[in-house]
Structure formats: C-alpha cells, structure tokens
Amino acid sequence: MAEELSTKWETPLTSEQNPHIKRGRYSHLTQTDKDVLSRIVEGRACTSGKELADANIDWLRIYRGTSPLLLKPKSTWEVSKILGYCHNRNLAVVPQGGNTSLAGGSVPMFDEVIISLKLMDKIISFNNLSGALVCEAGCTLQSLMDFLDAEGYTMPYRIGPKDTCQIGGNMSTNCGGMHVVRYGSRHAAILGLEVVLADGSILDLVTTMKKDNTGYHLKHLFLGAEGTLGIITKVSLECPVKSPSQHMLFIGVPSFQDVLKIFKKAKYDLGEILSAFEVFDETVMKLINKNLKLPNPLSGESPYYMIIATAGSNRRHDDEKMNAFLSQLEKEGAIQNGFKESRAEAMKMLWSYRENIGVAVKRAGFAYKYDVTVPHDKYVQILTEVKTQFSHLSSCIAGFGHFAEGGLHVNLVTFRTHPSFSKLIESFLFRRVKDVGGSISSEVGIGVQRRDSLHYSKPINAINLMKKMKTLLDRKSILNPYKLLPSNLDGQELLSKL
Numbered sequence: 440m441a442e443e444l445s446t447k448w449e450t451p452l453t454s455e456q457n458p459h460i461k462r463g464r465y466s467h468l469t470q471t472d473k474d475v476l477s478r479i480v481e482g483r484a485c486t487s488g489k490e491l492a493d494a495n496i497d498w499l500r501i502y503r504g505t506s507p508l509l510l511k512p513k514s515t516w517e518v519s520k521i522l523g524y525c526h527n528r529n530l531a532v533v534p535q536g537g538n539t540s541l542a543g544g545s546v547p548m549f550d551e552v553i554i555s556l557k558l559m560d561k562i563i564s565f566n567n568l569s570g571a572l573v574c575e576a577g578c579t580l581q582s583l584m585d586f587l588d589a590e591g592y593t594m595p596y597r598i599g600p601k602d603t604c605q606i607g608g609n610m611s612t613n614c615g616g617m618h619v620v621r622y623g624s625r626h627a628a629i630l631g632l633e634v635v636l637a638d639g640s641i642l643d644l645v646t647t648m649k650k651d652n653t654g655y656h657l658k659h660l661f662l663g664a665e666g667t668l669g670i671i672t673k674v675s676l677e678c679p680v681k682s683p684s685q686h687m688l689f690i691g692v693p694s695f696q697d698v699l700k701i702f703k704k705a706k707y708d709l710g711e712i713l714s715a716f717e718v719f720d721e722t723v724m725k726l727i728n729k730n731l732k733l734p735n736p737l738s739g740e741s742p743y744y745m746i747i748a749t750a751g752s753n754r755r756h757d758d759e760k761m762n763a764f765l766s767q768l769e770k771e772g773a774i775q776n777g778f779k780e781s782r783a784e785a786m787k788m789l790w791s792y793r794e795n796i797g798v799a800v801k802r803a804g805f806a807y808k809y810d811v812t813v814p815h816d817k818y819v820q821i822l823t824e825v826k827t828q829f830s831h832l833s834s835c836i837a838g839f840g841h842f843a844e845g846g847l848h849v850n851l852v853t854f855r856t857h858p859s860f861s862k863l864i865e866s867f868l869f870r871r872v873k874d875v876g877g878s879i880s881s882e883v884g885i886g887v888q889r890r891d892s893l894h895y896s897k898p899i900n901a902i903n904l905m906k907k908m909k910t911l912l913d914r915k916s917i918l919n920p921y922k923l924l925p926s927n928l929d930g931q932e933l934l935s936k937l
C-alpha cells in the first residue's frame with residue numbers, strides 16, 4: 440500500500456528518543472567495509488539518497504536510524520556472503536522486508552547495515568495438487584495472491600499493506616490478519632524455510648511435505664523471531680484452494696453484548712465456511728469517513744460495525760446459510776442494519792474499509808498503536824478502561840480488531856507527542872492485559888517498542904531461554920540487535936518489575 444509521507448513532524452532519531460539504549464560494541468563501518476559489501480551486491484548498494492533515507496524510517500515515521508549502507512542482495516548466496524563478512528567484522532545488521540512493521544523492528548536503531556530482501560522476489564515452484572508454494576522471501580503478499588489466483592488457489596492470510604509487505608517479513612513477524620479464524624496462524628501453513636544464519640551459513644529447511652516428524656521443528660523458531668535469529672531467504676507454504684463461493688456481511692450492531700452473541704452464533708451457524716470476523720467501533724467508522732473519504736455503507740450509525748466473511752465450495756448452500764443467518768439476526772434485534780454482498784468487486788471495496796483503518800488513523804495525527812489479545816468478553820472492558828484513563832491526552836481513541844482471535848487494536852491519536860506518554864499507556868494497558876490473561880502483542884510483534892515489556896506476557900525463565908537461544912544462533916548478536924529481547928535486564932531486575 441503506497442502511503443504518502445506525513446509532513447506533520449520530523450521523525451526524531453530512535454537513539455535520541457531512547458537514551459537508555461546504548462550502541463553495542465560493534466565495529467564502525469569503514470570505507471573498506473562499504474567497498475567489500477557493495478562488491479557482493481554489485482550495483483545494488485545504496486550509500487546516500489532517498490532510498491537509503493526511506494529505509495532508515497519506519498511506516499509510522501516514529502522510528503529512525505542512521506544506517507549509512509543499504510544492501511539489496513538477489514540470491515541466498517549473496518545474503519550468505521554479506522552475513523559472513525559482517526560476522527567476521529562484528530558489524531550489526533537489520534533485515535528489512537516491506538518495512539511495514541508497526542513496532543520499529545525493521546529499521547536500524549543506530550548505524551546497522553540494512554539488508555533489504557526486496558529483489559529476492561522469485562516464485563520457485565507451485566504444486567497445483569498439494570498447494571505447496573515455494574518462493575523467495577522478498578515476494579510481496581499481493582504478488583503471491585495474484586499468482587495463486589490464476590492457479591485457483593489463494594494465500595492463507597491477508598493483511599492491509601499487502602502491496603508492500605513481503606512473505607519473509609510476514610513469517611518473521613508471524614503476522615495474523617483477517618483469516619486466522621479459518622486457516623490458523625503462519626505456524627499452521629508453513630512447510631519449510633531457508634534461513635541464512637548470523638555467521639553466513641545456510642540452513643536449508645525447505646520441504647513441500649506437510650508432515651515431517653524428524654525431531655525439533657526448527658522452522659517454527661524463525662517465525663515471529665523478527666530477524667533476530669537468521670535471515671529468511673526462502674519460504675515454503677501450504678496454500679488453500681480459492682473458494683468459489685465467497686460472501687460477506689457488513690452490519691451495524693447496537694451493543695457489545697450483541698457482538699458476543701453474533702460471534703457465538705456465527706461459529707455455530709456458519710461453522711466450516713466462516714473465514715473472517717472483524718469488529719470496529721464508531722470512532723473508527725468516523726475516521727474512515729473523514730480520512731479515507733469512504734461513506735458509511737449502512738443507512739444509520741451504530742456503536743459497532745462488523746465484517747463477517749465466508750468462503751465455501753457451494754454457492755447455493757453458502758448463500759442460504761448467510762441469508763438465514765442475517766435474517767435471524769434482524770429478527771432477534773441483534774443488528775441495527777446490514778447487508779450481504781457476494782460480488783467480487785463490491786467485496787473488495789468493503790475490505791478496503793477494514794484494510795485501510797491503519798491509514799485512516801495515521802492521517803488523523805500521531806498515533807500510539809497497540810495490538811493486544813484479550814478474552815472475547817473483556818474486549819470492550821479493556822477498551823473502555825483505556826478511554827477513561829487517557830481520553831484527556833488523546834484527540835480520539837479507536838478500537839478495532841480481528842475479533843475471532845481476541846485481537847484488540849487500541850489506537851490513541853494525539854497531535855502532540857510526549858516521551859512519557861507511551862510509558863504511561865503501556866504500564867496501564869499491558870498490566871490490565873496481563874491481569875485478564877491476554878498477550879501484549881497479538882500480531883505486529885515486539886520490535887523496539889515493547890522489548891522492555893516482554894515480561895508482561897512471558898515468564899522470566901522463558902525470556903532467559905529465549906536469550907540463550909539467541910546466543911546459540913547469533914553469538915556476536917549482530918542480527919537485529921536492540922529488538923525483541925530486553926537486553927539490559929537480567930531475571931532479577933525483571934522480577935522486581937512485575
């Protein structure tokens with residue numbers, strides 16, 4: 440998704456915003472290093488200009504680094520050579536996919552070398568019988584969706600920035616999206632990976648077999664690792680067939696109790712064909728209307744809006760199910776208004792409401808964004824508590840999410856940033872999320888933003904085990920340092936924070 444650059448504020452350097460994070464004892468890049476690394480990617484290194492500047496800033500324009508070198512390898516061999524050299528020279532690197540991360544993971548903290556996978560965008564093979572797709576890590580999600588569409592297949596997930604984000608980035612963040620309720624997380628669909636480790640060695644775990652019980656399932660380690668354990672260069676994924684029968688409901692709902700009721704009913708009545716269950720509140724609808732210039736498709740306003748999608752194999756059967764579902768909801772008064780849509784172009788248009796919520800929020804001002812998981816019945820309680828606590832600091836607080844998995848996105852928009860603001864919100868929100876048994880990151884990951892909050896969702900011994908695994912795979916910690924793991928806190932310090 441192309442989004443214009445915001446001119447509302449200059450992005451400060453992440454290192455200045457976080458003076459407590461000190462640059463590690465890495466080597467400083469010399470002219471010789473630049474020459475050697477540039478030769479590996481002949482003509483595809485960038486040492487100045489807009490491309491390098493853009494690669495140093497994240498999508499939200501909150502995080503900014505000062506990397507003097509962007510490398511764009513075209514093969515696993517080149518990635519391996521780059522990492523081998525950086526490992527020997529003790530140079531820190533940051534892998535970059537589509538740079539749509541919302542937690543600051545994809546851009547340098549200081550002067551790390553940026554390794555962009557964008558030119559590794561080849562589809563290697565596709566098996567039209569099993570649905571096994573093997574491709575390079577830099578393929579964008581949209582390009583894979585287009586390729587599979589022509590084969591009668593589809594990707595098992597869909598997220599807003601599909602034109603830009605890459606499959607390697609999607610795996611590295613274990614991204615969620617709209618269809619987790621139907622196809623599960625990235626862990627469910629992954630068949631294999633090729634990864635270049637910190638020292639440049641290549642770990643070939645690519646297979647097109649669904650079942651492989653030969654010991655530790657190493658590929659899963661790299662999902663959600665945010666580039667801290669290795670650079671993913673190839674992905675093998677099981678793709679589902681494209682359902683010939685797809686339908687969507689767009690409805691306005693009078694109360695949260697009705698949202699819960701509809702969710703339960705959808706699981707029973709739509710069962711095997713349910714493919715998405717999205718909820719957003721009236722604040723979000725207003726932001727969509729104003730900032731995306733998309734009118735409310737319903738005739739009246741409601742406190743909650745929902746998109747319920749189905750994907751099945753029999754149009755008549757699914758149509759009957761959806762019609763019966765909608766008319767029962769109307770009869771029971773569980774919805775205020777709504778309609779069913781089955782035309783492909785019209786559904787694409789309705790999806791754009793949901794997929795561009797992030798853009799609508801971004802255009803409203805500076806947004807503090809959180810994506811947490813909470814039990815379904817606590818969704819509105821947590822959102823209301825945040826609104827009560829922080830409405831005096833925000834111009835608006837929007838709530839939306841992939842409701843089926845308990846995903847709640849809380850976005851606090853303000854025209855003014857304050858260094859203490861995020862700390863204040865996080866210590867309140869994350870504690871409440873912990874209290875109700877949720878997770879502080881439902882999908883976008885940890886990055887820089889939440890690394891010192893990991894203890895809200897992981898026990899100390901789990902964090903310590905993660906650190907040991909990091910040391911085992913990346914002895915010099917050159918891969919995306921300053922991200923995901925709380926670096927300076929040992930178990931005891933963390934314990935005192937709980």
Ligand SMILES: Cc1cc2nc3c(=O)[nH]c(=O)nc-3n(C[C@H](O)[C@H](O)[C@H](O)COP(=O)(O)OP(=O)(O)OC[C@H]3O[C@@H](n4cnc5c(N)ncnc54)[C@H](O)[C@@H]3O)c2cc1C
Pocket residue numbers: 498533534535536537538539540541544545546556576597598599600603604605606607608609610611612613614615616617665666667669670671672794795796797798882883919922
């Ligand atoms: C408008 C908007 C909507 C979004 N909606 C969703 C959503 O619904 N669900 C969701 O889960 N996320 C969502 N996101 C977040 C983001 O798009 C996902 O996290 C996505 O998977 C990131 O992919 P990317 O290619 O842009 O990775 P990047 O942002 O480039 O990188 C993300 C992390 O992965 C690492 N990385 C990237 N490529 C590799 C690689 N090949 N090997 C190793 N490490 C790598 C980076 O170092 C970084 O730590 C949204 C973002 C935006 C802007």
